[in-house]
Amino acid sequence: MNIGIYNRYWSTFGGGEKHIGMIAEVLAMDHNVELLSIERINWEELGKRLSLDLSKCSKRILQNKTCNDLSSYSKEYDVFINSTYNSFLESQAKNSIYMCFFPAELRPSYKEYLKYLIEIFRKLADILLNKVYIFLYRDQIYFKEGGIYNVEEDGRLWFGPDAIFSFNKIKYLDRIALKIWPDSYNEIQKVLVNGEEEDWKIDKSGYLIFNAKGPERRVTVRILSKKYEIKKEEEKSDGRDFGFCIDGRFAIFKSSVLKFPVFGDINRGKALNSYGTIIANSKFTSEWIEKRWFRKSILLEPSIDTNIFNYHPSIKKEKIILSVGRFFSGSHNKKHIEIIEAFIRMIKSGAIDDTWRLELVGGRHLEHKDHIDYFQTLCKLAEGYPIDIRPDLTFNELLKSYQRSQIYIHGAGWGENQNKNPERFEHFGITTCEAMECQCVSVVFDAAGQREIVINSSVGFRFRSYKQLEVHMKNLTNMESAELLKIGLNARNSLNRYSKDALSSRIKNTLKGICY
Numbered sequence: 308m309n310i311g312i313y314n315r316y317w318s319t320f321g322g323g324e325k326h327i328g329m330i331a332e333v334l335a336m337d338h339n340v341e342l343l344s345i346e347r348i349n350w351e352e353l354g355k356r357l358s359l360d361l362s363k364c365s366k367r368i369l370q371n372k373t374c375n376d377l378s379s380y381s382k383e384y385d386v387f388i389n390s391t392y393n394s395f396l397e398s399q400a401k402n403s404i405y406m407c408f409f410p411a412e413l414r415p416s417y418k419e420y421l422k423y424l425i426e427i428f429r430k431l432a433d434i435l436l437n438k439v440y441i442f443l444y445r446d447q448i449y450f451k452e453g454g455i456y457n458v459e460e461d462g463r464l465w466f467g468p469d470a471i472f473s474f475n476k477i478k479y480l481d482r483i484a485l486k487i488w489p490d491s492y493n494e495i496q497k498v499l500v501n502g503e504e505e506d507w508k509i510d511k512s513g514y515l516i517f518n519a520k521g522p523e524r525r526v527t528v529r530i531l532s533k534k535y536e537i538k539k540e541e542e543k544s545d546g547r548d549f550g551f552c553i554d555g556r557f558a559i560f561k562s563s564v565l566k567f568p569v570f571g572d573i574n575r576g577k578a579l580n581s582y583g584t585i586i587a588n589s590k591f592t593s594e595w596i597e598k599r600w601f602r603k604s605i606l607l608e609p610s611i612d613t614n615i616f617n618y619h620p621s622i623k624k625e626k627i628i629l630s631v632g633r634f635f636s637g638s639h640n641k642k643h644i645e646i647i648e649a650f651i652r653m654i655k656s657g658a659i660d661d662t663w664r665l666e667l668v669g670g671r672h673l674e675h676k677d678h679i680d681y682f683q684t685l686c687k688l689a690e691g692y693p694i695d696i697r698p699d700l701t702f703n704e705l706l707k708s709y710q711r712s713q714i715y716i717h718g719a720g721w722g723e724n725q726n727k728n729p730e731r732f733e734h735f736g737i738t739t740c741e742a743m744e745c746q747c748v749s750v751v752f753d754a755a756g757q758r759e760i761v762i763n764s765s766v767g768f769r770f771r772s773y774k775q776l777e778v779h780m781k782n783l784t785n786m787e788s789a790e791l792l793k794i795g796l797n798a799r800n801s802l803n804r805y806s807k808d809a810l811s812s813r814i815k816n817t818l819k820g821i822c823y
Contacts, residue, residue: 308822310334311367311384311400313343313377315391320356320670321633322737323408326588326609327390328359329807330406333814335363338822341384342366343377355702356670358615373457386822389582397578402821405582409592409734410599413575463488468534468550473527476519483528485515486554490676493551494533501527515553586817589735589756607817609737610810611802615706616744618795622710624788626663628780629712629747631705631738632719634698635672636681639731642718642752643667647688649773654692658781664693668708671698706745713791714783715742716776717751725754733757740802743767746795750779766798 312331317324334340342350342364354361369377374396381387387400393411455472456465487493487509498507498517507517519526532550579600587593587604596604628650632641646665653659667685672678682698689696700708709715717739720732732755733739739749739760751757753769761767768783770776783791815823 308338308385309383310338310340310386310388310822311343311381312340312364312388313381313391313394313396315345315374315394317342317344317348317353318346319633319672320353322609322735323390323392323588324353325357325359325737326408326735327388327406328353328357328361329610329810330388330607330814331364332360333811334822335361336811340364343380344368345370345372345377356705358612358702371457373459376457395575395578398581402584403582404584404586404818404821405579406586406588407592407596407604408588409730410596411730412599413579462554463491464553466530466532466550466552467548468532469529470532470550471527471529473525475524476526481518481520483517483519483526487513487515488552488554489513490680491552494535495530495551496533497531499529499531513554515551584818584821590759591729591732591755592734595729605817607813608805609735609740610807610813611737611740611744611805612807613744613802614807616709616741618746618792618799619710622707624713624792625711626784627666627708627712628663628714628716628784629666629668629708629742630716630718631668631708631742632717633669633672634667634682634685635678637677639719639733640681641669642721643685644688645721646716646718647685647694649776650694651688651692652773653777653780656777658777659784661693663784664695666695666697666708666712668697668700668705709742709745709747712742712745712747713788713795714780715739715747715749717749717757719757720752720754729755736760740805743795743798743802746792746799748783748791748794749798750776750783760802761798762801766794766801 312327312334314324314327331340331342340363342361344366345368347368347370348366350361350366353359369380374391374394378397378399381396381403382399384400386402386404387398388404388406389396389398390406390408392408395411455467455470459465493509495507495509495515498505498515500517500519501521501523505517505519507515509515517528519528530550535549579602585596585600585602585604586607587596588608590606593604593606596602630641630643630646632643634641634643646667650659650665654661667689671682686696697704697708717733717736719736723731725732733752735756736751736759739751739757743749743760743766749761749767751761751767751769753771758769761769768779770779
């Protein structure tokens with residue numbers, strides 16, 4: 308049987324990629340499995356970082372394709388598995404499975420509607436104040452070359468360093484406005500309109516403004532930018548040459564017609580209905596699938612390789628409080644700032660003595676400026692304190708960090724509203740499981756998927772406020788190592804249900820009648 312597995316974010320090396328990678332590893336024992344990506348992936352590095360053996364899987368790169376583009380490719384497989392968050396790819400395979408790490412909204416939220424309204428009124432105000440612009444969006448660009456890439460899932464539209472595009476100008480409107488993606492890299496050097504160089508500026512609202520005067524209806528624009536240079540060997544490139552990025556989220560004016568998403572995206576529901584089976588990674592995710600998508604799902608929780616993640620008596624436990632999670636800003640980030648600030652506060656108050664160290668481990672996101680700034684902020688906060696920030700570790704280095712540490716802390720969801728923003732919580736918590744397998748005592752934020760792992764105080768502790776966190780940390784850091792190891796052993800024994808040894812049978816039961 309030919310099985311295609313699509314994940315848009317292989318290069319992030321995250322928990323979701325680990326989960327679907329383990330599923331692919333098992334399926335490849337009995338079937339022809341092909342892994343689909345939209346960029347070049349260092350599969351060897353991914354295997355090492357996530358401890359996966361994907362050697363039996365073939366790989367297929369569909370460079371820079373959108374989910375809509377990939378729909379036609381799905382019909383080539385007997386079974387197509389989509390494991391991409393916020394992807395509404397309509398599958399055309401005989402059997403289609405959605406591996407859901409958390410369900411995205413089927414239609415825009417009230418906040419998104421509000422953003423649309425604000426954008427409309429702002430643009431109308433511009434016109435009334437004689438700031439007469441043509442607000443140009445990707446919908447209106449019908450001729451392009453020189454590196455204008457397909458729009459990304461979140462609305463980013465990257466231009467290459469030498470980008471040429473064309474559009475039809477509305478009569479009497481000569482000012483062009485392109486919305487630059489907030490905080491994105493852009494080093495624009497020159498703008499040419501119909502071959503003539505024009506003055507340009509980026510205004511306070513983040514619009515690239517230039518003139519397109521003249522009687523011609525067809526306008527051809529060429530924008531030259533300084534190419535974004537990869538500065539460090541560890542930074543990743545997906546093969547594209549970047550110049551600047553525009554914001555395609557609010558395509559409100561389209562060929563001068565007002566566009567407003569009153570009914571949401573009808574195609575999302577249609578795409579979702581193309582999947583006969585939905586698999587959830589936790590009970591928390593399953594509950595939200597039913598709330599948002601009105602669909603039942605099958606529970607297939609991630610597995611932990613207990614032969615690898617374990618307590619090793621030859622590796623001495625040290626006074627280390629560990630936190631593992633990718634370094635990125637916004638969305639469901641791992642609350643590194645809050646953890647650092649809490650640790651510093653406890654050190655200063657004497658709740659924790661300064662012989663303990665906080666260690667933050669995770670892969671960096673370097674594709675956008677806000678993620679880079681976030682990591683730099685963490686480094687500045689940590690200066691002068693017993694805090695080690697260790698990015699992009701190899702798998703063996705990560706394993707040693709788990710084995711050396713006595714306490715594990717996880718803060719995803721801290722300070723968030725679960726009913727309003729459930730995406731910002733830990734939907735499962737695979738790193739917590741890995742830490743517990745290495746007999747670390749876990750202290751996790753008391754919500755969502757973490758509650759399914761740290762089930763009671765005999766295996767770990769949960770907190771909802773700084774005060775609760777301080778009490779747990781004070782008690783744990785004053786315990787003898789033997790007491791911590793005893794709690795850690797209970798934690799390890801509680802995770803037998805997630806053992807990798809049982810993964811094959813769990814997958815076969817889950818996919819019975821589809822793949823088996």
